Amino acid sequence: MSEQVTSVPSTISVQPSARPQFLWRIVDVIVAGIFIYAGVLKMVDPVQFANDIDNYKILPWPISVALAFYLPWLEIFCGLALIVRYFYRGALSILMALILVFTLATTAAKVRGLDITCGCFGHASQHWSFPAHLMTNLAIIAALVVLWVSNRLTKSLQGRRSAWGS
Amino acid sequence: MKFSLTRQAIMLAVLALLPAAGEAIYFRDKISWRSPIPPSESVNADQARAWGQNAIWVDARPDEEFAQDHVPGALSLNEDRWNELLPEFLAAWSPGKKVIVYCSSLSCNASREVARRLRKEAQLPDVFVLEGGWEAWLKQK
Numbered sequence: 001m002s003e004q005v006t007s008v009p010s011t012i013s014v015q016p017s018a019r020p021q022f023l024w025r026i027v028d029v030i031v032a033g034i035f036i037y038a039g040v041l042k043m044v045d046p047v048q049f050a051n052d053i054d055n056y057k058i059l060p061w062p063i064s065v066a067l068a069f070y071l072p073w074l075e076i077f078c079g080l081a082l083i084v085r086y087f088y089r090g091a092l093s094i095l096m097a098l099i100l101v102f103t104l105a106t107t108a109a110k111v112r113g114l115d116i117t118c119g120c121f122g123h124a125s126q127h128w129s130f131p132a133h134l135m136t137n138l139a140i141i142a143a144l145v146v147l148w149v150s151n152r153l154t155k156s157l158q159g160r161r162s163a164w165g166s
Numbered sequence: 167m168k169f170s171l172t173r174q175a176i177m178l179a180v181l182a183l184l185p186a187a188g189e190a191i192y193f194r195d196k197i198s199w200r201s202p203i204p205p206s207e208s209v210n211a212d213q214a215r216a217w218g219q220n221a222i223w224v225d226a227r228p229d230e231e232f233a234q235d236h237v238p239g240a241l242s243l244n245e246d247r248w249n250e251l252l253p254e255f256l257a258a259w260s261p262g263k264k265v266i267v268y269c270s271s272l273s274c275n276a277s278r279e280v281a282r283r284l285r286k287e288a289q290l291p292d293v294f295v296l297e298g299g300w301e302a303w304l305k306q307k
Contacts, residue, residue: 046189047197047204054202062199069190074182081178090174 024150031143032082035095039075042068056109074098082147089151096144103137106130201297203278209294211306214266221264224255224284226276227300237268237303243280256288268296268303 042049050068054061074094081091110130128136169177198205214221223240225232232242241258243251259265265284269276277295284293296302 043189046193050197051202061202064202065197065199066190068197069193070182070186073186073189074179077178077182087169087174087178089171090169090176090178093171094175094178 021154024147024154027143027147028082028085031095031140031147032079034079034140035075035082036079039072039079041072043072043076046072055114056105057112057114058105058108071098089148092144092148092151096141096148099137099140099144103134103141106133106137203295203297207281207294208297209266210297211302214294214296215306217264217266220262221266222255222259224265224267224280225300226267226269226280227274231270231300237300240268243267243284244276245279245283248283252288259290263292265290265293266296267293268299271299271301274299 046068050065053064078091081087223237225236225240267277267281284290
């Protein structure tokens with residue numbers, strides 16, 4: 001049985017409350033800050049980052065070099081996109097893909113017994129243990145999922161509001 | 167202006183290419199696209215031969231490969247028996263001598279690691295990695 005909404009009582013507000021919106025913005029800025037910080041650290045020393053990528057023994061050296069130049073800028077641009085909320089969903093999906101690849105590569109290296117420096121946060125992460133890497137990555141993945149879901153919910157609420165308004 | 171998710175991702179990916187290309191040009195002298203070893207820390211087989219008696223050859227391959235064959239006069243120094251072999255190598259080394267480290271081929275990492283440890287832990291200057299390793303030396307033979 002389909003039920004058609006014809007009118008909405010004026011007392012019902014479908015505008016998402018200001019507090020969760022404010023909280024999501026804080027999460028936005030924290031996640032963006034993490035990626036911008038990580039990107040800048042690697043961007044200033046691409047030689048070290050190329051060696052860090054090469055340590056995973058997955059890619060040929062020229063590709064490691066190309067990624068060492070490219071990935072930090074991608075992280076920085078996506079971080080900025082989260083802050084200014086432009087290309088927001090595109091940035092979220094790229095960052096999610098990046099963090100998943102980093103996590104898989106770190107896990108694969110651990111399984112293969114490689115003693116690696118992940119290089120995710122430049123020298124700051126040089127002495128991180130594997131569990132510390134994994135926990136950090138999982139926390140970032142969780143934050144990205146939360147941002148994605150909150151963005152979808154906000155969009156959906158706004159869509160319903162405009163449908164009711166018209 | 168609204169863009170689909172895919173279009174947003176593509177635009178961000180393309181935007182990041184621009185500064186990355188600029189940075190690659192800026193760092194062109196500091197990193198080699200062919201090999202992880204910086205040009206200042208590597209030596210080709212011709213150059214290495216020309217150094218003659220002014221250089222000590224270090225074989226970073228495993229013991230079995232060293233036992234099969236090696237560069238004449240080379241000393242074995244691999245990471246498996248680093249603590250045992252390092253004193254023997256240091257006894258043979260003298261200031262002013264260049265050190266040429268090699269492993270099996272272009273793709274091996276043992277020579278890089280041994281060279282790095284000789285520079286860092288043994289504080290030796292003039293440590294070079296042979297481009298192409300043992301394979302390149304054999305070709306030049």
